[in-house]
Every structure is written in structure tokens, then in C-alpha cells.
Amino acid sequence: MATSAVTSVAEHHRLIKKRTVWVAHPLSGALVGFLAAAQFGDELHIWELSVHSDWQRKGIAKTLRQHATEHAKVCGLQAVTLTTFTDVPWNGPAYAKMGFQQVPSPDERLRGILQAEAARGLPAHRRTAMRLPLQQ
Numbered sequence: 001m002a003t004s005a006v007t008s009v010a011e012h013h014r015l016i017k018k019r020t021v022w023v024a025h026p027l028s029g030a031l032v033g034f035l036a037a038a039q040f041g042d043e044l045h046i047w048e049l050s051v052h053s054d055w056q057r058k059g060i061a062k063t064l065r066q067h068a069t070e071h072a073k074v075c076g077l078q079a080v081t082l083t084t085f086t087d088v089p090w091n092g093p094a095y096a097k098m099g100f101q102q103v104p105s106p107d108e109r110l111r112g113i114l115q116a117e118a119a120r121g122l123p124a125h126r127r128t129a130m131r132l133p134l135q136q
Contacts, residue, residue, distance in 0.1 A: 100130040
């Protein structure tokens with residue numbers, strides 16, 4: 001079981017200031033989903049993508065990911081990366097359908113993220129790094 005705390009308010013504020021957070025809300029204004037990312041060199045890394053259970057299977061996650069990917073393209077970045085579970089259907093397999101590819105030999109940054117996740121209790125044998133190359 002993972003023992004890590006949720007992302008801090010300060011970290012969310014930092015990412016919002018960097019303009020790498022996208023949110024989804026219906027006309028009522030209630031937040032129903034978000035994607036938080038950060039730029040590392042020529043890649044945008046998705047830290048978290050979350051959609052409220054009442055709003056899942058409506059294309060919200062896909063739309064959030066598309067906005068983040070378009071942002072990365074406009075910024076001239078080469079790829080979007082993330083870490084995820086390999087065996088959860090709405091994680092690794094879903095990202096693969098979107099064009100993300102498993103990274104068999106993660107670079108130092110992605111290895112560090114995977115190691116930090118394992119240190120917080122996520123099962124390392126079920127986690128992977130994925131990368132979506134961007135066509136400019």
C-alpha cells in the first residue's frame with residue numbers, strides 16, 4: 001500500500017504558476033478532474049491525472065491529456081512522460097492506446113521518479129515509465 005501523502009497545496013500552486021495544470025469542470029463550476037505536469041528539459045512530465053469517479057468514462061481524462069500534449073507541442077517539447085501501473089486497465093494499457101510507449105531503459109530522471117514512488121510504498125514491479133514522442 002502506498003504511504004505517500006497527496007500533492008501539497010504549495011506544489012499545486014507552483015505548477016499552476018508554471019501553467020502546467022489543466023482542470024475540468026462542468027458549468028456548475030465544481031472541479032471534476034485535473035492534470036498536473038511539469039517541464040523537464042525538452043519533455044513534459046505528467047505527475048497526476050485524476051477524474052472524479054462520477055465523471056469517468058466521459059472523455060475528460062483524454063481531453064486533459066490532449067490539452068497537456070498540445071501545450072508541450074506549442075512549447076517545442078519532444079515528448080510527454082509519465083509513470084503508471086502496468087496492470088491497471090485505465091493506467092498503462094490505456095496510455096498505450098493513446099500512443100505512449102513503455103520506456104525499457106528509463107533515463108536518470110524517470111528512474112529517480114520510479115525509485116521515489118517505490119520508497120513511498122508503490123509496488124515497483126507493477127510500475128513503469130512511459131513516453132509519448134511528439135511530432136512537431
